[in-house]
Amino acid sequence: MTTQVTDHRGGVWSIAVPIPDNPLGHTLVHLLETDRGPVLIDTGWDDPDSWDTLVAGVAACGFALTDIHGVLITHHHPDHHGLSAKVREASGAWIAMHAADTAVVRRTREAEPGRWLDYLIAKLTTAGAPDDHLAPLREARAKGSGRKLPGRRAALPDREIDPGELLDLPGRRVRAIWTPGHTPGHVCLHLEEDHPSGLPQGFGRLFSGDHLLPGITPHIGLYEDPDDDGGQATDPLGDYLDSLERIGRLAPAEVLPAHQHAFTDAEGRVRELIAHHEDRLAGLRALLREPRTPWQLAVAMEWNRPWEQIPYGSRNIAVSEAEAHLRRLVKQGYVEVVTGSDPVRYQAV
Template sequence: MTQVTEHGGGVWSIKVPIPDNPLGHTLVHLLDTDRGPVLIDTGWDDPDSWDTLVAGVAACGAAIGELQGVVVTHHHPDHHGLSGKVREASGAWIAMHPADTHVVRRTREQEPGRWVGYIADKLAAAGAPEDHISPLRAARASGRARTVPGLNSALPDREITPGELLDLAGRRLRAIWTPGHTPGHVCLHLEEEHPAGKPGRGRLFSGDHLLPEITPHIGLYEDPDDETVTDPLGDYLDSLERIGRLGVAEVLPAHQYAFTDSGGRVGELLDHHEERLRHLRELLAEPLTPWQTAERMEWNRPWADIPYGSRNIAVSEAEAHLRRLVKLGLAEAVEGSDPVVYRAV
């Protein structure tokens, strides 16, 4: 059954399923404009997801062929996956922050096996055991790497400029750059009075940046061609504080449900990461590799129960927290260690 929610003021959300994923669905938002409807995100590239999106747009009183544009909060396949099919069906433009457009272009142009080899090498440098790395090397050797999501994602044809209003006739939708979850993640501030009169400064389409109950994944910005030492967690915390200062009346996220009290939720997330960094520094009284650090960190289940792919994500998140501690002068990499070992200072 198509699940559509009307949020008032020409805004709807459509629950587009994500296959075989505990998140369940992406909330794709439809925004009426004077030139026609525009989507914020599109959902995963899957036949059932496409059928759900088409039916959902119809339930909002429009047709897929009438869509004028797609504004993508970030490049992940549960947000950007169907953008190309929307453009094929309607001629709609696709807009994305240039940092994430770079990721899409790089992924399309990159030989898939190289990406898998890069991840295997990164895991080895992080201290992952060989029995964890060997399936990746086998996938590269056998050619199974071609199943990596995002290899055929649509290239955007418009650039989102942070701080500027998007060119949407009759609407005031301002882009706010909120890196952390991805390098080019954006939130979108609908600078219009709340249709139900809720107090606050308009509404926020928050993508994955601000969710009511989930802490977004903050891992490393991966790029085989770039050796820049980034600080994704620092980017995310700075972005959170910027969003908290907006004082919006309501948040319309890409997962779970709409909610108010954005400031309270921002405070919870800032406290969560502060506590996590404190605990991590305590762990580093004993020098640890990123893999060993991830094994000892607190997750939503014991390390032994975390699936293979999720362990890779956990190690990336551990490394993002380690980099933050290093930048704050609270930890350091042990010179000459291989795999790299970190300790508190």
């Protein structure tokens, strides 16, 4: 096992923790030294090799896992939060997360799998998914089986990360910035200290999780409670774009993301991502000159591979992303639901 550890100087390290069978390759778990002991930012996927890599990585930073004082979770996804329970069990560390993502973790842990299957079947049916896509889900439901949702073994946090909070990390100034979009409770963490390399542009370093990545556009989908029959429709893409603008104004000297590599010019990367989504929304308005279901829109959208090569489960994620873009267009007044359509269709105004 090769452990890839990077010393970012000033008591900041990153450990590349592998994600099994995933093209992303690994999650960059960051270790931040404090006067009370090291704190982890994210933990990695719940997998034996990932665990061994994390333990070896902490050792390479000069600490034992039992030294870990706390864990800050940028968001609830299993490649970030998966090993949190094992870290807490081994070290006694506290675990902190934004309340909106803690609610998702609680729903996942408590959910009866059949309830989620019912919800997914209903959502995909309304979105216009074809019978050959729905058939395996209906068969699983008829058998009384249900896919185990990832993250069931992840810990329920025992602390909340409040937006704008200066975190209780002795000897450090780390401020929480709520950046919803990729998940409802995603947070970035701003290390409000001069950069150890004295970079002239920007201030401090930003642990950006999945919010801001150097070469990847994060997935923006829907996170809704299957037991919530009413309530106002969310606008995760709008939330994400607003969050990006806040990070652009923050102008950190360096960004330490959870995937790929550290980078500078956060403002430039924010501009690229905003432009990407503006172009995509304009392209979807053109596609919606003729009425389409969310499924038909997802099939017509441009992805990193042809639709025929997108795996079964990833198609559900693609439809969720299409629906998030539709929500934005509806809110902007560019698109509306075709009255009486079943499955639901949308059309440009």
